[in-house]
Amino acid sequence: MLIREFVDQDWAQVWPIFAEVIRAQETFTYDPAMTAEQSYDMWVEPPPGRTVVAVDGGRVLGTAKMGTNRPGPGAHVSTASFMVAADARGRGVGTALCRDALAWARARGYAGMQFNAVAQSNRSAVDIYRREGFEVVGTVPGAFRHPTLGRVGLHVMYLEF
Template structure:
């Protein structure tokens, strides 16, 4: 697996699984009916932020990550990131590789820590992965997320020092 900078040419490969994951409404706080062009602007970030893709040997996009400052100004020393793994390629370590990559990027860019603002508590795979990489739940917004089948569930804020 290779992780490289995403380009506009990658968007047609990202969009189908982006749409599928976001439309399911189970893990992202994005609008479930987000239009393709608006989604592209939200996901493909300009420098100094970054968006990357994980590809296999044939160039197939397996997943993607975007990384950025969590806040501006006096909070700009904390990084954040988001991840999407094509469900067709789940369970193969793509998410772990992307998360590790973003942590390395944040450290090299001089960030002091990384924070995830909105990890749905019922997204057990993500919570387990992030914990295994040193993140801790520093708070949970009770009923902060409206899950389509489980109703109102907590939304974790997760953090780790770099």
């Protein structure tokens, strides 16, 4: 598996992953009715941010976006988001994307990385982030409406560099 910079031609493979994830409504707080164009604008980070894909051969297995979490006085903290194709989960794609984002943020001198809204029920993501050193610094109870579990908490997670 190779993680590389996203190029516009990748969208044809990223969009189905993105659509699958948001339509499931199990992990992201994005509108499940978003169009491909709206999704592209939300996912593809302009510089100085970065968007990447994890590929195996010519197939995109997952994608990540990263950048500054907040402007101005918060600009020293980074953030990132990750999506992995359903049939590629459990194969280390999410961990590889997370490690790539962390390396990118450290190389750019950020003081840490913050995840603003990690669904408490997304155990695989929470476990990956904890293994990489993140801590849950707060949970907003019932802030995420899961399609089968009902209202679950949204974690704010942080890793200081």
